[in-house]
Amino acid sequence: MTTLTIRRPDDWHLHLRDGQMLESVLPQSSEHFGRAIIMPNLVPPVVTTKLAASYRDRILAALPEGHDFTPLMTLYLTETTDPDDVEAGFRDGLITAVKLYPAGATTNSQSGVRDLKKVRPVLERMAKIGMPLCMHGEVTSPDVDIFDREAVFIETVLGPLRESLPELRIVLEHVTTADGVDYVQSQDKNIGATITTHHLMINRNAILVGGIKPHYYCLPVAKREKHRLALRKAATSGDARFFLGTDSAPHTDPLKESACGCAGVFCAPNTMACLATVFEQDGALDKLEAFASLNGPAYYGLQPNDATLKLTRQDEPVTFPGKIQVGEDEVTVFDPMIPIHWTVEVSP
């Protein structure tokens, strides 16, 4: 197959930041993607519908002419979130989902949740109105090995929560382990999971072999090869519970290339070309549309996009800019470390 036309994809987990960074990175997503779930971990975080409304306005103001892109806003869950504000935002159509960060789990998560009991009234309200909860699925206790954080989260937090509130619609975000895949596949309703492009392409060797490679460091951290293979199998299977969330998370190079570098991989610019390569390698190009364009809207109760995206296989490898400029600084683009042969065009 040398060309493939799919419905325009959506990104169900995206960091756009704010200000100068927002202006520089937004076009990289809005060119190919019709919609994206926008992460609320700004500094300070987006904790109320009022803050989300003004953040949405800033995103729309930064959108290049001719790009058709809808930001789907989320609220950052804290132990003082007001269930009435959440419900009002959801009913107005302003807020699509609530995001749970366990406190201290990742970049800008200091105001996250320490004790799930404190947010129980919000979760109960969300279950009642059918509003999805996006979960960063990692525990943060210092005695849990960082490579086990996801599996322990599923066992000690997610499992019990779903038993006590089965009607709550959950998105287990950026799954990185076979444990995550198995758990999601063992559940028959109210659960979906996003998978990033980079977790389909790299394992933890990318970060640690031949010198430390900060641009491959993100959270959840990439795991060993058997986990990457389990993610590949889930993503390319067509299983409606799995869909694309790039977790494209830009940080400027000085912040990544540091003695205490930030977590985050910036994969927005070449995500669709990389995914075409992954699905081609696995003989599953016919499942790319389900993963990138159909399963996500179906889980969120939305229609797929009308426009289409055309992917074309080139004989010669395609090159991408290694970095994009952000003001005086640069942000490094995800390097998949294998040749990519696909170009991507949006058609009306």
Ligand code: NCD
């Ligand atoms: C994200 C960021 O930089 O905001 N980083 C990351 O490694 N994915 C936060 C997150 O989604 O965990």
Ligand code: ZN
């Ligand atoms: Zn993220």
